[in-house]
Amino acid sequence: MIEFAAATGPKLKLDPASVLDIGACIVEGNDLAPGRAIPDDGDPRIDHSLEGFLFTCGPDHIRHRQPMTGAFAGKSYPLHGSFSSHPANVLWTRFEDGNAACRADVDVVTAEGRTARLERLWRIDGTTGEVHLSDRVVNTSAETMPVFLMYHMNVGGKWFDPGVRLEGEMLEGSGFPWTFGEELGGIFCVAAPATEGKSAEVSLGPIAAIGGRTLRVRFDAQTLPFLQVWRNQKAPAHVLGIEPVSHRWVGRVELEKAGEFNMVEPGESRSFALSFAFV
Structure with missing residues (x-):
């Protein structure tokens, strides 16, 4: 793991063994990643990824396994795509x-035998503490x-109390308690139009265990037009x-x-970006 932190903001551990995703995310001394408090989907790649604070699905598939067709009939697209477990070449x-930055490339072979490269840049603003991907x-x-x-x-539920809420313009009523859905869980996916510039925003908090801070994402x-929770x-x-x-979905x-x-097309690309801060 690569220890990654700036003058202010969270202390992260980046995983070069799996897409340079985030393992630990430490705020006010507490690691918000769920660790082993995750479901077992029968895929050790995803078990490893789910333990951390952020992991990346794609580029050939997202969400759960689905059957392939044509020359690949009888096989399935892998759970959450092929990225997970691919090592990163940290440049x-x-x-x-006071700022931090980390640049890496991740080469992946997809389920169809095609190749793609993820060019990844992590930054932490040492003044605001905001993390940019x-x-x-x-x-x-x-x-x-x-x-x-x-x-x-992924945030460990053990850190939440009844006052924690999800809030965002794309949500019904602009927000609701984090315990949405059925008693033991729930899932939804909604359109997430931009609210400022080209960015959509959602927040989770306040979280008492980290000094009443709220996670703002x-x-x-433009390229991530939906939010799933x-x-x-x-x-x-x-x-x-x-x-x-x-x-x-x-x-x-x-x-x-x-x-x-x-x-x-071959040689062409598609770009994605997010940022998060504890405010």
Whole structure:
């Protein structure tokens, strides 16, 4: 793990063994990542990723497994796509003037045998403490391919009290308590139009365990036009996920028929971005 922190803001641990995703996220001395308080989906790649504070789905698939067709009939797209568990080639890490930055490339072979490269840049503003992620997915194969992406930001439910709320303009009534849905969990996916510039914003808090701070998440609504939120309190799970995502919550076949695949030509790319801060 790479220790990654600036003059202010959270102390992160970046995982070079898996896409340079975030393992620990420490605020006011507490690691907000869920650790082992997660469901077991039968895939050790995803178990490892779910333990952390942020992991990346894509680029060939998002969400749960779905059957492949054509030459790949009888196989399935992997749970949450192929990115997870791919090692990152860390190009540099810099700590200057109180700021932090880390740049890496992640090469991936998709379920269809195509290749793609994730060009990833993490930054922490040493003045505001805000964490910025800029991603560029490049089609390095010789074929046109669809690109999907979802960020899972997973927070351990043990840190929440009844006063914690989800708030955002894309939510019903602009917000509600974090214990939405059924008794032990729930999931929803809604359109998330930009509210300022090209970004959508959602917040979770206040969280008493970290000094009453609120997690504020902003993401690029142009390439991540939906927000999915997932809660699971079915033991041993105790986690809530904030998940900016590129596509509606429907199957691949329906997305393809509706012309909603994001097709990327060889050598071309698609960019994604989010930021988060504890305010």
